[in-house]
Amino acid sequence: xxxxxxxxxxxxxxxxxxxxxxxxxxxxxxxxxxxxxxxxxxxxxxxxxxxxxxxxxxxxxxxxxxxxxxxxxxxxxxxxxxxxxxxxxxxxxxxxxxxxxxxx
Numbered sequence: 001x002x003x004x005x006x007x008x009x010x011x012x013x014x015x016x017x018x019x020x021x022x023x024x025x026x027x028x029x030x031x032x033x034x035x036x037x038x039x040x041x042x043x044x045x046x047x048x049x050x051x052x053x054x055x056x057x058x059x060x061x062x063x064x065x066x067x068x069x070x071x072x073x074x075x076x077x078x079x080x081x082x083x084x085x086x087x088x089x090x091x092x093x094x095x096x097x098x099x100x101x102x103x104x
Contacts, residue, residue, distance in 0.1 A: 008101055018093040025085065029078050036074055040067065 009015050044051060051064030 005101070009097060012097050012100055014093050014096040014100065018090060018097065021093075022086075022090055026082070029082055033075060033078055036071055040071055043067075 051062060051067060053063050055061050055063060055066075
């Protein structure tokens with residue numbers, strides 16, 4: 001790819017919007033996931049008996065199992081949210097940049 005084309009792409013307002021929007025969104029989702037994960041780790045560190053509490057009398061399943069599954073489901077949901085937005089808004093901006101470069 002030649003430098004002129006690279007500079008055209010970098011100066012395109014849709015490209016700049018794509019980069020800033022995508023990065024901002026990715027950082028927000030990452031912070032959400034890290035917060036949930038570290039809260040789980042802090043719970044393990046400071047109150048492990050809570051996660052070891054059975055769900056009901058005589059049950060072998062503890063509270064930790066659904067909490068752990070909830071964290072996994074939360075990660076899957078965040079991935080789905082990112083994928084939906086990437087396949088919509090981010091792809092539209094990317095296609096806009098490609099089309100504007102082809103026209104020039």
